[in-house]
Amino acid sequence: MRILVVNVNTTETMTHGIGLQAQKVAAPGTEIVALTPRFGAESVEGNFESYLAAVGVMDAVMRYDQPFDAVIQAGYGEHGREGLQELLEVPVVDITEAAASTAMFLGHKYSVVTTLDRAVPMIEDRLKLAGLDARCASVRASGMAVLELETQPERAVEAIVEQAAAAVEQDHAEVICLGCGGMAELEAKVRERTGVPVVDGVASAVTIAEALVRMGLKTSKVRTYAPPRPKRITGFPLPSA
Template sequence: MRLLVVNVNTTESMTKSIGEQAAAVASPGTEIVPLTPAFGAESVEGNYESHLAAIAVMETVRAHSGDFDAVIQAGYGEHGREGLQELLDVPVVDITEAAASTAQYLGRSYSVVTTLDRAVPLIEDRLALAGLSARCASVRAAGMAVLDLERDPEAAVEAIVDEAVKAVTVDRAEVICLGCGGMSGLTERVVARTGVPVVDGVTAAVAVAESLVRLGLRTSKVRTYATPRAKHFRAWPPVLATP
């Protein structure tokens, strides 16, 4: 089984970290193929960058020459999953939805801890669109940028843990979801401080994608995610180098 794990930003070190986290939980025989978009922002922290990332992810996957059995979109609260499902008939798993759906097996309510406050509405909208918001106690922001996870990891971890503790003690969340692909690897530290289950979206998405492939399930092409109709596009698509 081969899974494409696509970072939504263009920071190669973050793609590497996401790929390593995915590979750590993949089943024997599952190959993880990390991909970095061919264009876009170094970090995705708002609607403009998210819409741009959606196009970049779709075109990067479309340009990929190898075979694959499923795609994981490794961006929290980002746009684009629906477009990928139109382009592909293999399963497409978004880490936002994978984390939230997994959390609902573990407790009555869950909270998401993300990076900047401006990302909160995007995550709330994604959860609502996916029908996963009813049991969301809160979406909290740690107040640091995505790339701060690499620039100042200790301060970033402390900020994330502090918000997770508040989500449990103030918002009464019973499960925490780590609300950024770059937070992969922080699970144990958050568990130690909160005492509740902590779900990482990347690892949850790997488990979901593997399950869908093993069950022989594919994206429905009857209506919503039907293959795009053939038509003329002016100066599109861009020519991308094959990874």
Template sequence: MRIVVTNCNTTQEMTEEIVRGARAAAGPGTTVTALTPAWGPESAEGWLDSYLSAAAVLDTLRTYDEPYDAVVMAGFGEHGREGARELVDVPVVDITEAAAHFACLLGRRYGVVTTLERSCGQIEDSLETAGVGRNCAAVVGTGLGVLDLGDESRTEEAFVAAAERARDAGAEVLVLGCAGMTGLQRTVGEKLGLPVVDGVSAAVKLAESLVTLGLTTSRAGSYAKPLPKRRTWGPPPGEAPPPR
């Protein structure tokens, strides 16, 4: 089985961290390939970044010509999953909804701990669109930017403080609200005494299950194939984009 994991930003170091977590979760016989968009934001934090990221990820999938069996979209709360489901003919699993579905199996209400507060509303909207918002007790920011997550001790301290707020709001399960937090679940869960779900791992296992069961995206209605028409995706290959 071949799973493609798409980073939502252009930071290669984060792609490498994401793929390490994805490969650790993958079962025997599953290969994981990570894709980093060639353009877009270096970190996705806010609506503008998210829409740019969505277009960049879709463009990356559109131009990737190796065979694969499923896509995992590793941007928490970022846009693009619905477009990807129209675009490709294999299952597409978004880490946001994957983590929430897993959390709903472990407790009545879950809480999401993410990066900056500005991302909280966007994540709430994504959870609502996916149909798993009603079980979310809180989405809490750590105050750290995506590119700050490389400082492990600082990230862990900020995560624990934010997670305590989510627990106080009624969360019985915690969700890592950024792909760059992959790996924290092993240490933070013990400190808080709550299950902690990593979206990358959850999405990989769901993708494997869908492929094993022979299931893929329905083409009846919402995710029908895009209408045939001329679409301009950007400058031709080899041609520089216009100045900003």
């Protein structure tokens, strides 16, 4: 089984970290291929960058020329999953939805701890669109930019742990979701401080994608995610589907 894990930003070190996290939880025999878009922002922290990333991710997937069994969109609260589902028959799993759905097996309410406050509405909208918002206690911002997870790791860890603890103590969350693909290595520290299960979206998405592939399930094509209708598209960077 081969799973494409696509970073939504163009920072190669973050793609590498996401790929390592995915391979760590993958079952024996699952090959993880981590992809970086050819174009886009070095970090995705707003709607403009997110819409740009959606095209960059589709481009990266459609240019990959080897067989694959599933795709993971490794960006929290980002746009574009629906476009990938129109283009592909294989399962497409978004890490936001994967983390939240996993969290609901582990506790009554979950909270998401993310990066900047401006990302909070985007995550809330993605959870609402997916029907996962009813059991979300809160979406909290750590105040740390995405790239600061790499450049200021100690400060980032403290800020994330602090908000996770507040979500448990003040918002009555029973599970914490790490709201950024770049937070993959923080589960143990957050769990130690809060005493609750901590869910990483990349790890969740890999296990869900593997299960869908093993069950022989593919994306439904009868209506919502039917292939795009053939037509002339001027100047669009994607190769032909």
